[in-house]
Amino acid sequence: MIAVVMVSWSRNGLYRAAEDCGTRTSAYDEYGDDRHTVYSMGDNALLLLSDDHQTLAVTSDGIPDCVFDDLDVPDSVMSRFNETNSNDGMLSDSFGRFDVTWFYDGSRLYTVLTRKGLL
Numbered sequence: 001m002i003a004v005v006m007v008s009w010s011r012n013g014l015y016r017a018a019e020d021c022g023t024r025t026s027a028y029d030e031y032g033d034d035r036h037t038v039y040s041m042g043d044n045a046l047l048l049l050s051d052d053h054q055t056l057a058v059t060s061d062g063i064p065d066c067v068f069d070d071l072d073v074p075d076s077v078m079s080r081f082n083e084t085n086s087n088d089g090m091l092s093d094s095f096g097r098f099d100v101t102w103f104y105d106g107s108r109l110y111t112v113l114t115r116k117g118l119l
Contacts, residue, residue, distance in 0.1 A: 013071050013097070014056040014115055018049040021066035041066070058111040071098065071113070084109075 022039025039047035045060035047067070058064045063081050077093050077100065084091060086106035093100055094116070102111040 012053050012115060014049060014113060015053040017067045017070040018047050018056060020070050021064070022047045054115045056113045058109075058113070060109050060111075061107070062109060064109075064111065067113075072096070073100075081109075 018037070018039050022041045025038055025040040035051045037049045037051065039049065041047060041058075041060065041064065043061075045058070045064065047064075048057040048059075049055070056067070058067060063078075068078065068081075074095050077095050080091065080093060081102065084102065084104045086104055088104065090101060090103050092102075097116050099114045099116060100111065101114075102109060104110075
């Protein structure tokens with residue numbers, strides 16, 4: 001017996017979070033290229049979604065609540081974000097189907113979410 005699993009690239013969590021939380025924009029073309037789509041999340045917050053929808057980078061003044069709510073980030077990971085300070089350096093964790101890496105420089109939070117596998 002052979003099973004075929006079809007995955008819709010446009011329906012994964014990172015794509016939905018970018019679409020739900022941001023607005024596609026060309027105002028920040030210096031961040032985008034032919035392999036990424038740039039979204040604005042209001043004042044001083046950007047999302048950069050890879051065209052394969054496997055990676056979402058977020059640059060913001062604080063925790064990107066909308067994105068995290070959309071992805072159901074667990075409390076254990078949220079508490080690590082809340083406790084992060086500028087002396088911590090690069091941090092990482094994982095939850096569900098995602099790996100997350102972040103860095104806080106004292107004023108900006110840089111977050112990269114990567115989808116693990118196709119399912």
